[in-house]
Amino acid sequence: MIEVKNLVRTFKSGDRTITPVNDVSFELEQGTLASIVGKSGSGKSTLLSLLGALDKPTSGDVLVNGVSLAGMPDGKLTEYRRRDIGFVFQQFNLIPNLSALDNVMLPMEFAGIRKAARQEQARQLLEQVQLDPDKHVRRINRLSGGEQQRVAIARALANAPKLILADEPTGNLDEQTGEHIIELLSSLSRDHNTTILVVTHDRSLANKTDRRFRLQQGRLTEEAARSRAAAGSPA
Amino acid sequence: MTTSLTAAVDAGTLGNRNQAASGSTGTSGTSGSSTAPAFSVPVTATGIGAEVDTTGKALALAQGTGLGDYRAASTGALLGTTLAEKNGLSVGSTFTIKDQSFTVTGLFDAGTAFGNNALYLTLPTAQTLADLPGELSTMVVTVNSMENVDAAKTALQAALGTDKADVSQGQRNLQTAVSSLGSVKNISFIAFVAALATAGLIILLIMVMLVRERRREIGVLKAIGAPNRTIGLQFVLEALVLVAMGSVVGAAIASFASGGIASALISSNTATAAATTGRRGQGFPGGIPGGAGFPGGNPLGGASQLLTSVSASASPGVIAGGIAAVFGVAIIGALVPALLTARIRPIEVLRGE
Numbered sequence: 001m002i003e004v005k006n007l008v009r010t011f012k013s014g015d016r017t018i019t020p021v022n023d024v025s026f027e028l029e030q031g032t033l034a035s036i037v038g039k040s041g042s043g044k045s046t047l048l049s050l051l052g053a054l055d056k057p058t059s060g061d062v063l064v065n066g067v068s069l070a071g072m073p074d075g076k077l078t079e080y081r082r083r084d085i086g087f088v089f090q091q092f093n094l095i096p097n098l099s100a101l102d103n104v105m106l107p108m109e110f111a112g113i114r115k116a117a118r119q120e121q122a123r124q125l126l127e128q129v130q131l132d133p134d135k136h137v138r139r140i141n142r143l144s145g146g147e148q149q150r151v152a153i154a155r156a157l158a159n160a161p162k163l164i165l166a167d168e169p170t171g172n173l174d175e176q177t178g179e180h181i182i183e184l185l186s187s188l189s190r191d192h193n194t195t196i197l198v199v200t201h202d203r204s205l206a207n208k209t210d211r212r213f214r215l216q217q218g219r220l221t222e223e224a225a226r227s228r229a230a231a232g233s234p235a
Numbered sequence: 236m237t238t239s240l241t242a243a244v245d246a247g248t249l250g251n252r253n254q255a256a257s258g259s260t261g262t263s264g265t266s267g268s269s270t271a272p273a274f275s276v277p278v279t280a281t282g283i284g285a286e287v288d289t290t291g292k293a294l295a296l297a298q299g300t301g302l303g304d305y306r307a308a309s310t311g312a313l314l315g316t317t318l319a320e321k322n323g324l325s326v327g328s329t330f331t332i333k334d335q336s337f338t339v340t341g342l343f344d345a346g347t348a349f350g351n352n353a354l355y356l357t358l359p360t361a362q363t364l365a366d367l368p369g370e371l372s373t374m375v376v377t378v379n380s381m382e383n384v385d386a387a388k389t390a391l392q393a394a395l396g397t398d399k400a401d402v403s404q405g406q407r408n409l410q411t412a413v414s415s416l417g418s419v420k421n422i423s424f425i426a427f428v429a430a431l432a433t434a435g436l437i438i439l440l441i442m443v444m445l446v447r448e449r450r451r452e453i454g455v456l457k458a459i460g461a462p463n464r465t466i467g468l469q470f471v472l473e474a475l476v477l478v479a480m481g482s483v484v485g486a487a488i489a490s491f492a493s494g495g496i497a498s499a500l501i502s503s504n505t506a507t508a509a510a511t512t513g514r515r516g517q518g519f520p521g522g523i524p525g526g527a528g529f530p531g532g533n534p535l536g537g538a539s540q541l542l543t544s545v546s547a548s549a550s551p552g553v554i555a556g557g558i559a560a561v562f563g564v565a566i567i568g569a570l571v572p573a574l575l576t577a578r579i580r581p582i583e584v585l586r587g588e
Binding site for chain 1: 451452455456457458459460461462463465580581582585586
């Protein structure tokens with residue numbers, strides 16, 4: 001369970017103080033597929049960075065299964081990212097000179113999993129995201145955008161995290177591939193009981209999630225929740 | 236001693252002026268020389284016990300063959316190229332010394348005009364011609380190491396007797412040689428330290444550049460949970476691999492080039508000493524009875540001659556020290572960039588996407 005309590009993040013820009021995240025509070029049950037929609041610059045990515053311990057809040061706290069991130073030392077935050085968080089980025093952010101398999105194995109390597117075990121697990125994850133087995137050992141830069149995003153999702157799942165944070169996961173993909181990615185995320189959240197929080201400005205994508213939040217001028221409001229069955233029907 | 240040979244070296248105006256002043260006939264010297272109207276440098280005949288010149292260096296035969304058994308009487312002779320040319324002789328030609336006929340078996344090139352104005356006979360033949368059977372004027376002993384020179388000198392003096400022979404060593408030349416080697420060693424050490432410092436700087440710059448280029452990758456790795464030490468270690472390992480590859484290439488080049496570099500350094504360090512001893516030797520060709528004159532050069536050899544056998548090599552200790560120093564420099568060079576990676580915050584990198 002993820003609990004966000006009165007989260008605030010401010011930046012100084014010259015004489016001005018910008019508050020992209022302003023007193024945000026919400027809770028997500030384990031296995032929820034949620035989305036945050038908002039205009040560009042509304043603070044969506046900043047909120048995601050705070051949840052993923054990539055950035056530290058000015059005030060407030062994030063609790064993951066009751067464990068507070070506030071005041072956690074950098075080493076522990078790295079461990080939290082490695083163990084509990086999976087990231088999916090709009091630009092995929094895979095290591096270009098490594099194969100799909102090697103990219104998926106990376107987080108497991110950092111977690112100290114033995115090579116044979118991580119290789120087997122990485123293959124299974126790539127199969128789950130439906131990447132053609134012939135392409136497992138192919139270099140990232142020889143894969144299409146959709147294939148790269150599948151690899152990125154497999155990498156995010158590598159250490160069986162509690163929370164996957166996806167920042168515009170379909171932003172660089174065509175509509176059909178984007179649909180496939182969302183279906184994939186939805187099924188993964190169901191099958192792995194993983195909480196997935198997707199940041200997007202694509203309303204049709206957001207409509208397919210269990211819970212939908214809107215971020216506006218740093219303030220978060222929840223829109224009407226949908227059941228997963230309803231989310232599966234055309235919006 | 237009379238000979239049918241004509242000297243190949245003309246003393247020039249200085250020699251003629253000296254002749255006028257002193258009334259010299261120009262026939263002094265070990266062996267006979269032709270009676271030329273003007274003063275000429277005498278032709279020097281030397282009896283040798285091996286195919287070496289008077290300094291102990293191997294003779295460089297330009298044509299023909301050696302004298303075979305140098306310890307047996309023979310009518311063969313080795314002539315310097317300029318002497319043979321002056322007298323119109325070639326391999327197989329004959330000439331006389333004290334009315335005895337000799338056949339040219341080979342021509343040697345000593346590298347200097349004075350050195351080539353000479354001939355070599357077998358040692359017994361020269362002793363017979365000089366009516367000094369069994370006697371030697373000079374014996375050149377080559378010692379296998381500089382460390383053994385003193386011991387060899389003592390042993391030789393004891394064996395030959397102090398009243399019969401003087402045993403001397405090219406002490407000054409030896410010191411020059413050792414001093415030259417010391418200079419080369421110092422130059423090499425300074426070059427090694429400079430190369431290490433340069434290598435360290437290059438590694439530092441390369442690694443800083445790599446960190447800057449791979450900033451995004453580092454940010455991503457940190458975002459997915461890579462600890463700072465893992466990323467830093469990766470850069471240190473990359474630097475070590477870079478250095479190992481460079482060392483292998485460098486060692487391969489050095490193994491081929493070290494001899495030439497050492498020779499160049501030694502020759503540049505001994506040029507002055509060699510030139511000094513060379514000039515002095517050339518000014519006094521021969522003069523010792525018994526067919527053992529010196530057609531050019533100090534019998535004990537100049538510094539350059541002493542150092543001709545110097546070869547570049549490195550002991551296991553030096554190699555181990557060098558490897559340790561190189562890898563130490565690589566680690567230090569990579570440490571700063573590795574620490575830089577720790578300061579990269581993933582959010583700053585990913586925010587820029």
